[in-house]
Structures are given as C-alpha cells and as structure tokens.
Amino acid sequence: MAEAVELKAIGTRPVRPDGVDKVTGRANFGADMALPGMVHAKILRSPHAHARIKTVDVSKALQLDGVHAAISGKDLPQEGANDLSVNILARDKALYHGHAVAAVAARTPDIAERALELIHVEYEPLSPVLSIDDAIADGATLVNENMYTNGDRSLAPSNVAAKQSFERGDVEKGFAEADVIVENAYRVPTAHQGYIEPHACVATINEGGRATVWCSTQGQFDVRSMTAGVLNKKVSDIKVIPSEIGGGFGGKTTIYLEPIAVKLSEISGRPVKMVMNREEVFRATGPTSATLCRIRVGAKNDGTITAATAWLAYEAGAFAGAPVGPGCMSVLAPYNLENFRIEGLDVLVNKPKVAAYRAPGAPQSMHAMECTVDEVARKIGMDPIDLRLKNAADEGTVAPYGPRFPAIGLVECLKAAKKHPNYVNKPDDGVGRGVAVGFWFNIGMQSSAEVRIAENGGVTIMEGNPDIGGSRASMCLMAAETLGVPYETINAHVGDTEATGFCNVTGGSRTTFATGLAVVQACEDIIAQCKERAALTWDLDVEQVDWQDGRAVPKPGVNADVQPLSLADIARSAGRTGGPLLGRASLNAQGPGASFSVNWTDVVLDRDTGKVDVLAFTAVQDAGRAIHPAYVEGQMQGGAVQGLGWALNEEYIYDQQGVMENAGFLDYRVPVASDMPMIECQIVEVPNPSHPYGVRGVGETPIVAPLAATSNAVRDLLGFRINDLPLSPPRVLEAIEENA
C-alpha cells in the first residue's frame, strides 16, 4: 500500500503534457475542427416557454440558395423517442423558451441563420409553469400531461416527477430532546455551469451508415450511445472523437447537437458543423436546478444535534431528472445523526432541462443545512467549527444514505481549519466571517487504460477521459510512480471511441480515481511483462525477478551475475523476448471515497448600496492523496469562485412569460478577476483505502460550501439572515431597509 512506499512522482507539480499546445493556441477545441466540403447548421428555437406545436414547415427555407438540408422534430425517429430526443428537437410541444424546433444546414452560418427566418412554425401558446410553488400548487398547469409521480398511474398526473425519502430514528423524539430548534426555508436560483467554450461538433456520415462525430464532450462514449439512441442507430456505427474541452463542469455530459448534425449530414451528404452561440448556451443547455429547501435542526445546548429534517424541492426543467437524489444524499452527510428525515422532490417547470453541474444538487441542499447549523451555533453560543466537530461523521458512521463511511477526512479538515492562521486570526470590525462544510460522495464506475511502451522505453498512456483540468498530468504521475520511470518519458493520450477501451464520463470526480486506477493496473501489467522478459533474458524464473526504480533486478539472494534491465533496455530487445510491451486494464472501480471540505470567507458590506465584497477565502479539503497538488488546488480554487459567484450574483432572471432576460455574460454575472481575492488552500490527506495511492475525487466538493459560507458571513455582519441567494446588492439593500 501507498503508506509503505516513499513516493517520488506523486505529489510533485510538473508541467502538464498537453500544456505547450494550450499556451500557444495549438490545442484544438470543439469549434476548431473543419472538414473539406463542410456546411454549417443553425437551430430555430421556440419563442414560447410553453406552447403546442401545430405545424413546422421548412419548405421555404429549403428553397433559399445555399441551403443543403432542413429538419424538424418529425425527422428524428419517433418510436421510443426519449426525453433526450425530445429535448434535442421538440415534437408536439415546445417546453421552454429556446427549445430547439428545427435546424438548417447551409453553405455558411449566415445563410443558415437567414434560412431559419423562412421556417414557418404555428404555435398555440400555453401558460408556462415557472416556479416550484406554481408547479406543486393544486390545479397547476401540467408541463407534461403524462407525468405521474414515481410513475404511479393510480394518482393524478403531476408536475412532481419523483419523490424520495430517507429516514432514521425517531425525529419527533429527537426534537423533543432539543434545547434549541431552528427552522428556515431557503431559495437558491438557477445557475449555469458557465464553461467558456460553447457546445460544438462536426459530424459526417457515409452512404454505408457509418458516422463520425468530432465534438467537445466530457464523455465520448456517452455521446456515442446517446447519439445512437436518438437516431436509432447501432452504437458500433458511430465513432466519436473528442476534441480538447473548454470547460464542462457537468454541462457536457449530455448532448444537444450531435444527432442533428448527423441527420443533416445524412440528408446533405456533407460534413455538418454546429457551434452554439453564448445566448443558446444559456437558454438551452445546462443549467442546474433552482431549489426551495426547508430545514429544521434541533440541538442540545452542548451542541449535540438531536434531530434534523430536510424537505428539498428541485426544479428539473421541462423533463424529469433534477439532481434531487444527490441533494438528499449530501444534505446531512457531514453529521452523525440518530434521528432524521429527508424528503426530495423532482419538479417539472417550463425551463431548460437541467444538466449536471459540479456536485449536482449538493450546493443547494447543503446551503440550506449549513445556514441552519450556523444559526444553531449562534443560538447556543458555540464556535461553528466546534459545533460541527461535536457532530462530525467519521470512519464507521452510517451515512444518511445507507453505507458505513470508511476512512474519511471531515474531522481532520475541521481540526486543520480550527488551527489555520486564517481562522485563528479573528476578523476586524466591519468584516463578517462565515464557515460551512462541503461534501461529495464521488463515483467510481467503468474505466479502461492501455500503457504502450515505445522501442526506446517511452511510455504512452491511452485512456478515454477528456482532460478537463490536468488529468493527463495525473495519469502520467501515477504511471511514473508505478513504473519507476521519469514523468518526462510518459505521455497520456485521450483516445476516440475506437482507439481506446470504454470509459465512463469525465465527471463525478471519478477520472483520477477510477481511470487512474486503470492506469496503475495497466502499469502493473507492464511490470509483470518486464519481469517475464528479464527472466527470459537472464534465464531465471519470473519469481526470481523484482522491479525496482524502473528496472528489473534479480531478487535478493538470487545468484545471478547480471546487470539490471531498465524499461528502455527491455523495450529495445522486446522483439527478441516476445514482441512489444502492451499493458492494459479495465475495471469497474469500487470505493471512490467521499471528500469533505471546510471553507470560510471574510466579507465586507457597503450598507449604502448592499454590495458584498469578498476579502478572503480559505478552503480546506480532503484529497485522499494529491497526485498533482497544483491541479488539486486548482479544483479547490475554481470551485470556490464558482460557488462565490452563485452566492453573490449568478442567477437566471426570467420575465413573466418564462423568457430568460440575462442570457449573456454581460448580465449573467460570473466572477471576474477583480472581484476575487486569492483563494487559499490547505490540502488534507486521509488516504482512500480503495485506491493504491489513496486518491479521492476532488473536483466536485469545492463548489458546495462557498454558498453557505458566504451567506453565513453576510449574516455575521448584518445581525440577521437573508435566506435566499444570490446576495445581490438589491436583495441585500432591501433586507437592510426592512430590518432597519
């Protein structure tokens, strides 16, 4: 196991293998692909948030010079059309403003745009359902007339697609034992992942029905299966080549364009390129759920939490599938509780279908819980970290969602925070401080990797997870550590669906853990082969050969007068010992290991304008083991700033007809460099027992705690709490005036 070995490569901070291409403009992203004869496609989108589509007539668009093909929803396979297909091109109803209704391929993007204006669509507008309150009210308009809660057709149709709950102990008894009870309802608005690269793809299909798709995605294998599903094609007839990816944060785990591009290519006989503009990205992709969360927490005066309940309602957009499950799993996860009840609702509204966004569902529910716990700490006069330490989940605690936690790092993070100089130093007058805990359970799933040794001993890793934030470097570091060869001799390659073995999506914070595990095992396969080759060369039994520091050596006590054989030595003579060295592994990784965090922030407030400024932010997080600490810090810092943006200014603003009013980076206000301080990081390492180097996923957790940390800091300054996000200047000023 890792602890017994002194690590040489892991924990260092080398330059990533794809770095030079990314600082020189050489790296090719989604929109950088071009093919000879390529045409350009654009999408016509619904101007209504909710409308019956009576007819779609593309005939005039087809007559425009330069137009090659035009389609609407009826041109996609109808039988078995799933939500994904209906989201990609609307059928009988437009379900949100911006829902795709038709598409045109033309010689230039401009011609395609003009052709869209010639498509005639007859709509019958319906009243839109725009909030959780409206959606769950008696007699609410139905987004989907065939939606029954949990599929139970004995009930009336409903906008509540699903309900789920977890319960343990005796909640009423727990509250009866409490000295203080705090109950509050919190709203968190819709937020977008805000990746800087819009969705883009190029697709071509030949007369034999074989399609090739180049696209920016977090998972080329998922694009393959989803595209095949929508087009009713065989998975093996589609090849997906992932480009470099310009950010995803979960938003590029699904598809919007690829089946349309393939279909238009089939009709036109040309490769078809599609690139969304920023407005389309906001109106029709992503976002994550707006939520309404009610939390009730009871505690004794010594800080012991005796009971908690959570009622969590998530907007799903126009199709079922809000991240209500993970929201429920996360909400109470940091606490060792005897009595609790969690109820979650997946609620349909006439807004874009939500997609995964970094720790999907957890920031919203944990914002509610961590704000409530902060109030409990204030009521009983206890330090917020001490209160959490008093109730912290630890190894052996049964998580609210079922399993018993193996080694986890929450207590270690809380203790590290408590003695961190940024926490020990109390804030100045006029500065507010807020603390919160974050959590993500992380996922494992399937991965494959190959390790190929060149004739000079150079190492190529072939795997299938698009590198969204330095994962190639992590793969190379784990391979360097395992093989005992220099990092610089290793390259990592992200293969297309035919070049590499199957990998699940880059997401859920699984890549460094699960694909990393596959890379380590593929390297172990190489070592085993090297030992065999050395044994053959030396005329020893393979059991008599060891692998040390990147070289085959006879085991201690083996009587052989031979020189050690390096990986390069063995590679050079591989032709005489059995052929090229090729290691491989495939697995379904178990035990991803949860990652906990503690964040705190110091803020100031302009009481005349309601503007909150972030002075300082510190993140402490358990990484299990940081393979490349700079990229671990990068995850912590990037997640922190996304969380701060969501806490302070980011939100979808809708008019009464359900039209998003701020569909651009001008008014969907993600943080800019001058808004933010340095984000201080402390990495805690409580190794994950399920990984040879102790890795835990680190990418999701960082976005979770900043929401409540910011709320709690503003609460600290104001002396009262603003329950809803964002803490935008008008909201804060209004609250100040109301409480004056």
Added chain:
Amino acid sequence: MSTYAYVAPTSIDEVLSVLANAAGNGERTQLLAGGTDVIVQMRSFDNEPRLLVDVKHLAETNEVNIGDEEIFIGAAIPSGVLNESDELKSLLPGLLESADLIGSTQIQGRASIGGNLCNSSPAGDTIPALIANSAVCVIATRSGNREVPVEDFLTGVGTNCMSAEEFLVGMKIRRPPPRTGDAYLRFIPRTEMDIAVAGAGVSVTFDGDGVCTRARVSIGAVAPTALLVPEAAQALVGTKVDDGDLRAAEAACSEAASPITDKRGTVEYRRHVVGVLCRRAGAIAKERALS
C-alpha cells in the same frame, strides 16, 4: 440593402456625401467608431443589413485639442488612448474615469466617448460626466458644423437629435476654471464588465473661500436619458459642499430619478443608489477642486 457593406471615408465631406447618397437611395447607414455597441447589436437584436460608415479615419474625429478656453475631444478616440493623456486626466479626471469604466481593457482599446454618446443608452457612463462638464456636441452637417449641448443631444432610449445625414465629429468642453473638480461614479454588481445600474457625474467650482460658486450634477441609468439635475446643483451652490449639502443633493437626485425595474435593478434600488452616488461623487469632485 440586401447585404452589409463597409466604407471608411477619410474626410468630413466624404462622410457627409456617403450619408447623403445613402439617404437619397433609401439605404440604411450605420456610423461605426469603436464598434463595441454597434457590432454587438448587429449580432443580436438588429441584424438588418446596412452600410457601415467607419468614421475612425478622419483627422477631426481623432483630434485632441487642449486650448486655453476649450478642450476638443474627437468622437472616435478609444478611451484607452484618451487615458494615456496625463494632461487630460488632470483637467477632466471624472470624465476620463467615466470612459475608463466602460468594459474591459479590450473594450477600452476600441470604445470611444463619441460612440458612447451616439449609442445614446440611458446607462452610457460618459454621458453624465459630459453633461456635468457642460460638454457640447459638434455635429457635421451639409451646411457646416452645428453645436448641441449633450443634455439636448439625447432624445430618448437609443435616440438622439442627429439626422441620418449628420455625424458627430467630437465634443467641446469648457476648460475647467481654477478650483474646479469633477467626478463620476456608477454602481455595478461586480467590479468590472457590467452596465451601470445607476451613475452620477458632478462638477463643482469653488471661490477662494471654499464656497461653491457653480455646480452641475447629472445622473444616468435612472430615466430614458441621462438627466441634468439643477435641483441637486442648487443644493451645492453657495455652500461648502459638506456632508449635509451633499445629502441635500443626494435627495434631489433620488427625487429627479424616474427609473424602471429590470434585470439590473429595481425602481427603489436605483432611486436610492443614484443619490448615494451623487453624494460620493460630489465629495470626490470637491476634494479634487480644492487640492
């Protein structure tokens, strides 16, 4: 027109004849300086093909002239260029700051005060600063230049008094007399990159005893056009522009504002904040005047 076209004339006469010809043919024209508003509009809500008339290639629209009585600023000079003039910065710090607030460093490389004025947005940052400084628009016409005070130039949201056959050459600003200071402040939710939720420009002149003899106050983003607020100015003239005086001006600005609620702020919020900005800008202008 069925397609866009682009011309880059090099003299005032040439611009005027291009505009006149187009008007004669019933063709729509679009004046182009830095393009940071025009090109965005072409991409979003107004993609009707038209003749783009680039007015950056004229000596006059690129001229800066700092005279004893008057300062002339050509309409097409990017604010990034203007802000490299230390002399202008010391004479009109508020106006230059208002230009410097618009967008990023990249936007500063293109966006001009003249463009900001011609775009005539209620939220244009340089407009209250220009009004506070009594700036006058110099408009080229077939019958020679005509001059219009900035507050009269604007006629509504996105509209101004220029006909399709005229264009803005530049702005004339009275050279600030001794003991004069100006300032412009706006409120945005972030630190950069937003459109003003509210803005206020103030210019004040003091006598040797520290009494304010002249004041101009203008507010932005709280009405269809930027407004001159004489009541706020009156609250300052004859005073030492102390906190109480500034609070009177603050109240006058809040009173004069007639904002709307939109994605950037509510009526109540804008009305309140525009007063706060006037008060704060007034204090800065005073400090500049007396230092």
Added chain:
Amino acid sequence: MMSKIHVSTTVNGQPEEALCEAQQSLLDLLRDELGLTGTKEGCGTGDCGACTVLLDGRLVCSCLVLGAEAQGKEVTTIEGIADADGLHVVQQKFLEHAALQCGICTPGFIVAAKALLDKNPDPDETTIRYWLAGNLCRCTGYDKIVRAVQDAAQELAHSS
C-alpha cells in the same frame, strides 16, 4: 450575392490577404479565412476575452472588430507570442503555475497578460486583476493566473 471586401493586413509579422464580408468579424477572418484557430470565441459580445488579440499594439476583442477594419493594420494573435527561441515567459509561467485547467481562455489571457507586462513591467495584484477583468476563466478562480503573471513580471525584471 455578397460582394466581398479585399483585406490586406499583417498577422504575426506576416502579410496576409483575405476576402471577407462587411459584417464578418476579425475573429472569423482569423479563424475561418486564415486558419488561425488559437484565438477562441466564447461569447461574440466582448464579454469573455477569449478572442483577445492585439490590433496595432492595442488589446481588443477580435469578435468586436470587423475583418474589414484590419486593412493596413498589424494583428498579433496567440500564435505570434512564442518565437524561435521558444515560449514567452508568460506562457512558461502559465505552465509552471498550472494557471490553466481546460485551456480555452488561456490564449486570450496570455495575449492580455503579455500586453500588460509590455506596458507596465511591475504591476501589483490589483492592477493585474483589473487589467484581466475582461478575460473570463471559469476553471481556475483566477488565483494561479494572477500568480503566473506576477512571477512572469519578476522573471522579466531579473532578466532585463
């Protein structure tokens, strides 16, 4: 049919000729006509800075410049930042500090950061943050980018 405009311009020191439509952006001219895809489009409205280039030495969003306006001008793109001696120190520091994660904003940041250091060799943190406020990065939280620029400034100061 559209009548195209003939544009003669200089890109990264090389004279270039291209035909473009009147409304076509410099960004599209660079990417689609000249094949220089290092400059990225993130928004098309001047709000993200991914398309940052230098136009006659001044930083601009190439999405908000018409291709026709490049006539007779000098354009510098990300492809023109490194030279025969290798990477520019800003590029090197972005690599060393892990100042990029996905990399889509990186070309814009590097062009902008180099322009800052050319103008102001010793910027403080606030100056760096405000200069780069027009370049959105959604991955890094800006921390490592700011540190990379600070380190590049130090290295340039020592080497000059």
